[in-house]
Amino acid sequence: MVPDKNGHRWGWVVCCTCGARHIVSGTPKNPGNEAKRVDRFVKDHQH
Numbered sequence: 910m911v912p913d914k915n916g917h918r919w920g921w922v923v924c925c926t927c928g929a930r931h932i933v934s935g936t937p938k939n940p941g942n943e944a945k946r947v948d949r950f951v952k953d954h955q956h
């Protein structure tokens with residue numbers, strides 16, 4: 910997670926291996942869903 914310079918709670922996760930990004934909203938409609946998406950992104954990118 911990389912918070913932006915304005916202090917808003919959003920950011921993104923980046924795969925260092927292939928450079929793919931997943932933008933993470935700080936105010937998702939469904940935080941549980943968003944957490945799962947991030948979790949899946951991380952797992953998918955354990956090359």
Ligand SMILES: [Zn+2]
Nearest residue numbers: 924927929954
């Ligand atoms: Zn990757």
